[in-house]
Amino acid sequence: MPLLEMKNIVKEFPGVRALDGVSFTLEAGEFHALVGENGAGKSTLMKVLSGVYPAGQYSGEILIGGKTMEFSGIRDSEKAGVAIIFQELSLVKELTVGENIFLGREPSTLGIINHSELYHRASNLLRDLKLDIDPREPVGNLGIGRQQLVEIAKALSQDAKILVLDEPTAALTDTEVETLYGILEDLRSRGVGMIYISHKLEEVFRMSDRITVLRDGKTVSTHNTVDLTRDEVIAAMVGREVGDIFPASHHEFGETAAEFRNITAYSPDVPGKKLVDDVSFHVRKGEVLGIAGLMGAGRTELLMTIFGSWKGKWSGTIETGGKQIKLSSPSDAINHGIGFVTEDRKRFGLVLEHTIIDNMTIAALKRISGQFFTDRSREAAAASVPMSSLRVKAGSLMTVAGTLSGGNQQKVVLGKWLLTEPKVLFLDEPTRGIDVGAKQEIYAEINKLAQDGLAIVLVSSELPEVLGLSDRVLVLHEGKVAGEFTRADATPEKLMAAATGH
Numbered sequence: 252m253p254l255l256e257m258k259n260i261v262k263e264f265p266g267v268r269a270l271d272g273v274s275f276t277l278e279a280g281e282f283h284a285l286v287g288e289n290g291a292g293k294s295t296l297m298k299v300l301s302g303v304y305p306a307g308q309y310s311g312e313i314l315i316g317g318k319t320m321e322f323s324g325i326r327d328s329e330k331a332g333v334a335i336i337f338q339e340l341s342l343v344k345e346l347t348v349g350e351n352i353f354l355g356r357e358p359s360t361l362g363i364i365n366h367s368e369l370y371h372r373a374s375n376l377l378r379d380l381k382l383d384i385d386p387r388e389p390v391g392n393l394g395i396g397r398q399q400l401v402e403i404a405k406a407l408s409q410d411a412k413i414l415v416l417d418e419p420t421a422a423l424t425d426t427e428v429e430t431l432y433g434i435l436e437d438l439r440s441r442g443v444g445m446i447y448i449s450h451k452l453e454e455v456f457r458m459s460d461r462i463t464v465l466r467d468g469k470t471v472s473t474h475n476t477v478d479l480t481r482d483e484v485i486a487a488m489v490g491r492e493v494g495d496i497f498p499a500s501h502h503e504f505g506e507t508a509a510e511f512r513n514i515t516a517y518s519p520d521v522p523g524k525k526l527v528d529d530v531s532f533h534v535r536k537g538e539v540l541g542i543a544g545l546m547g548a549g550r551t552e553l554l555m556t557i558f559g560s561w562k563g564k565w566s567g568t569i570e571t572g573g574k575q576i577k578l579s580s581p582s583d584a585i586n587h588g589i590g591f592v593t594e595d596r597k598r599f600g601l602v603l604e605h606t607i608i609d610n611m612t613i614a615a616l617k618r619i620s621g622q623f624f625t626d627r628s629r630e631a632a633a634a635s636v637p638m639s640s641l642r643v644k645a646g647s648l649m650t651v652a653g654t655l656s657g658g659n660q661q662k663v664v665l666g667k668w669l670l671t672e673p674k675v676l677f678l679d680e681p682t683r684g685i686d687v688g689a690k691q692e693i694y695a696e697i698n699k700l701a702q703d704g705l706a707i708v709l710v711s712s713e714l715p716e717v718l719g720l721s722d723r724v725l726v727l728h729e730g731k732v733a734g735e736f737t738r739a740d741a742t743p744e745k746l747m748a749a750a751t752g753h
Contacts, residue, residue, distance in 0.1 A: 252317050254279040254444045255300075255413055260311035262295055262304060264654075267646075269295045270309070271468040277413065277444040282435070284447045284455040284476070287465035287488050288686040290644060290656035293448050294337075296465070297415050301335040302328035315413070332412030336402050336419060344391035349373030351390050352405045376408055380434050394547075396423045403431065407438070414438065415446045418684050420454060424545065432458065450686050452481050464488055489688040496691055497719030498698040504722070505536030508706035509589070509675045510570040516549070516556040519563035526552045527565075528730040534675060534706045539697065541721030542710045544750050549730035550710045551594055554677045558584045558591045571674065585614060590668035592661075594679040594710075600664040603653030607645055608634045610652050610663050615670040637666030642692060658689025665696065676700065679710045694720060714743050728752045 255277040262270040270292045277283050285293050298304050300313065302322035313320045315331050322328045328335075342351045349370045350357075358368040373386035382400055390398055399419065406414060420428045435445060435458065449455055455462060455476070462479060464471040464487040471487050516527035527549040534540045542550050555561045557569060559578040569576055571587050578584050584591070593599040601610050611634040612619050619633045620626045634648055641662040645655060652663055661681065668676060678697070682690045697720055701707055711717050717724055724741045726734040726749035734749030 253277060253314075254281075254316065256312075256314040257296070257300065258312040258314070260296060260299055260309060260313075262292075262299060262309040269468050270299070272311075273465065273468065273470050275463055275470070275473075277446060278460075279412075279442045279444050280439050281461065282439055282445050282447060282459045284449065284459035284462045285465065286449070286452075286455060286462060286484060287471075288656075288658070288688045290467075290659065291465040291488070291686075292468040293465055294417060295468075297335060297417065297446065297448070300328065300413075300415065301325060301333055329409055329411075332410070333415070334406035334409050334411035334413070335415040335417070336406050337417050340395075340398055340402050342390045342398055342402060342405075345389065347387050347389055348377075348384055348393075348401050349386035351401060352376065352386070352408050354405075356408075372408075373404075376404055380404055380407065381430065396427050399423055400427060400430070403434065407434075411443065413444050413446070415448070417448045418450070419447075420449070420451065424547075450684065450690075452484060452687075455484070456481065466490055485687050488686065496687065496694065497715075498695050500539070500698050500701065500720070500722070502537045502539065502701045502722055504538050505704060507533050507573075508536045508571065509534055511557055512568045512570075514553060514556055514565070514567035516552050516561055516565040517563045519561075526563075526730050527556060530567075530727070530730070530732055532725050532732070532735075534708055536674075536704045536706050537701050538722050539701050539707045539709055539720050541717040541724040542708060542727065543714065543717045543724055543746050544727035544733075545712075547729075548727040548750065550727055551679055552730075553727070554591060554679055554708070554710060558589060558677065560591075585671055585673075588672075588674035589677065590614075590671050590673035590675070591677040592664050592668055592679060592681055594683065596657075596660055596664050600667075601652045601660060604651065606649045606651055607638065607643065607655075607663055608648040611637060611648075611666045611670060614667050615672070618672075619670065633670055634666070637662075637669050641666055641696060656689075658685035658692075661685055661689070661693065665693070669700075673705065675706045675708065677708050677710075680712065681709070682711075682713075682716065714746055717741075717746065718743065726750050 253276040257275040260270050260273045273296055287293050299309050302325045305323045306321035320331055352373050353369055357364045359365055370386050377384050377386060384397060390401060419431060447459060459476045461473060462476050462484060463473040466488060510533040512531045514527055514530045515525060518524040518526050530553055544550050556565045559580045569578060576587050597603060608630055612630045620630050631648055638648060643659050643662045652660060682693055697707060709720060718741055722738050724736045725732060726746055728750055736745060
C-alpha cells in the first residue's frame with residue numbers, strides 16, 4: 252500500500268484548469284521527484300496536498316496510509332504527517348531560529364512560553380541535523396541559504412511522514428547542498444517519503460527513485476529514475492525534443508558602454524568589513540559579461556552598489572558613454588540607462604498584488620505615460636510589446652503578477668527593464684527557480700538583446716549558464732577579482748579554480 256495516493260485531482264481557477272485529473276503516488280522511504288515547466292501544476296498539486304487549497308476547492312481523492320483525507324486547512328495536513336517547504340520562505344525575520352522552528356507549537360505552561368525548553372528542543376534538533384546554527388540567533392541575521400536550512404529544520408520538527416521540498420537548493424551553497432543531501436538520506440532510511448520539486452535535473456537524477464512529469468496540468472509519465480535519461484525528461488516536460496539549450500551567439504562588440512573602477516562596498520552591519528574590494532571592469536555594447544563566483548563572493552553586492560541600492564558605504568567611479576557619473580539611488584541609475592533584474596524577483600522585482608501592466612510600466616512610467624498624468628492606453632500599448640515578444644503566458648495585461656508562474660514572473664521583470672530602454676542591463680540570477688523551457692526563452696532573449704547592441708552584465712551561480720551565454724567572464728573570490736577569461740579560454744575547471752581562490 253502506498254504511503255500517499257492522490258487520485259484524479261482537478262483544480263480550477265477562473266478560466267484556467269490548473270490540474271486536470273492528476274494522479275500521484277509516494278512510497279514510504281521513497282524520494283519521488285516531481286518535475287515540469289513552470290505552470291505545469293506542480294506547486295498547485297502540493298498546495299492541494301498541504302491544505303492550502305482545502306477540500307471542496309478541488310475534486311479527486313487523497314489517501315494517506317490507505318485512509319481518505321479531507322483537509323480543511325494546513326493544520327489538518329500537518330496533523331496527518333505532511334510537511335511542506337515552499338519556495339518562498341515563511342520565516343519571521345524578527346524572531347530567533349528556535350522561535351521560528353516551533354512557531355505556533357511553542358512549549359508552554361498555563362499559556363506562558365517555556366523558552367528554556369524551546370531552545371533546548373531546537374538545539375537538539377539542529378544538532379541531530381548536523382546544522383551549526385545558534386537557535387537564539389535572529390533569523391534575519393542569517394544568509395538566505397542558512398534560512399533555507401532553518402525552514403527545513405522547522406518542517407522536520409513536526410515528525411513528518413511526508414516531506415515536500417519545493418526548489419530547496421535554490422539559495423544554498425555547495426556545502427549546504429551536501430548537508431541537505433545528508434539530511435534527506437537519513438530521512439529516507441527512517442521511512443520518510445519525500446516529494447522533491449526541482450528544475451535542477453542533476454539533483455533529480457542524483458537523489459530520486461522515481462520521476463513524475465507534469466505538463467499543462469496533466470500527468471505525462473511516471474518512471475523509475477534509472478530507466479530515464481535527462482533528454483527524455485526534458486522532452487516530456489516541454490512536449491518536444493530539446494537540443495542545445497544555449498543559443499549560438501555571434502555578438503558584434505561596439506564601444507565601451509560603461510566602465511566601473513575601484514568599486515569597494517562595505518558591510519552595513521560589520522564596520523570596516525569589505526564585501527566588494529577594489530573591483531574594476533568594463534562592458535561593451537553588444538557584449539555579455541559574465542560574473543562568476545561562489546556564494547558570498549560579492550557578486551550581488553557589486554551590482555547593488557553600482558545601481559545605487561547598497562545600504563552600506565561604498566567608493567569608486569562609474570562612467571557611462573565616456574562621462575563620469577554619480578549614482579546615489581536606483582532612480583539615478585535608471586536615468587543614466589542602467590537596468591537591474593534582481594536576484595529576488597518576488598521581493599525586489601515585482602509588486603505581486605498588482606497587475607502585469609502596472610509592474611511592466613512602473614520603472615518607465617514618466618517616459619511612457621507623461622510627467623504628471625497617467626495615460627492607460629499608452630501604458631497598455633507599451634507593455635503589450637514585451638508581453639508579446641517575451642511570450643508571457645497570461646490572460647491579459649490585467650492579470651495579477653502574483654498568480655503567474657515563476658518563469659512568467661521573470662519575463663515580466665525583464666520586460667519592465669526593457670521598457671526603460673537601458674544601455675546597460677544587469678541580470679542577477681535571471682533563471683533561478685524557472686524551468687527548462689522558460690530558461691531557453693530567456694537565454695534566446697539575452698542573446699537577441701546583445702545582438703541588438705545592449706551591454707549585459709550577467710551574474711549566475713550556474714557555471715554552464717555563465718559559460719553558455721558570456722563573451723567574457725569575470726570571476727570574484729571574497730570580494731576581489733580572481734580572474735578574467737575570454738569565451739575561448741573559459742572552462743569550468745578554470746572558473747572554479749579562480750572562484751575558490753586558486
